[in-house]
Amino acid sequence: MAEDLLHNWEKKAAERQKEYARFLKRAEKNKVLKQLPDLHEEAFEKVDCLQCANCCKNYSPRFKTPDIKRISKHLRMKEGEFIDKYLNLDNEGDYVVKTKPCPFLGADNYCSIYEVRPSDCERFPYTDEDVILKRPHLTLKNSTFCPATYYVLEKLLVAK
Structure with missing residues (x-):
């Protein structure tokens, strides 16, 4: 069943964006939040991020101040050097990587x-937290390139 669900998932995710949007708008928050931990775990039993890495290839996390401090220290760089070498400010005022x-x-x-x-990377794709409902625009976008997000949304739709 899961293999069938993930077969051709990009096409199916694109076709179901309106349905996902309606679901996210009307979802019973508490019911969905109770289901997320198990669905998240199930999704990652089926999806191997190392086979995909779409998030790292096409998008950037936000690099918050604690992330910049931690990573620049790890790389033995001054924070300003790290920012100059790897980051740009986006139109929302967040630091993101310069390159994809x-x-x-x-x-x-x-x-x-x-x-x-970065904490954004650690938390991605937010399928085990309320971000999935609080930021529906982000969830919809994620479902177009992250098979785990697609998987969780599909399972939520079936369970509704």
Whole structure:
């Protein structure tokens, strides 16, 4: 069943954006939040991020001040140096990587700063927290490139 669900998921996710949007808008928050931990875990039993890495290849996390401090220290760089070398300010005033794919993504899809990665990376794709409902625009976007987000939304739709 899960393999069928994930087969051709990009096309299916694109086709179901309106349905996902309606669901996220009307979802019973407490009912959904109770389901998320198990669905999140189930999704990651089926999806191997190292086979995908779409998030690292096409998007950037926000680098918050604690992330910048931690990562620059890990890289033995001054914070300003780290920012100049790797980051830009986006139109929302957040620091994001200058290049895509992420400069810390290796050819093997492993992250070279995994242990100190930005909190956005650690939390992504937010399928085990209320962000999935609080930021529906982000959830919809994530469902178009993250098979785990797609999987969780599909399972939520079936369970409603």
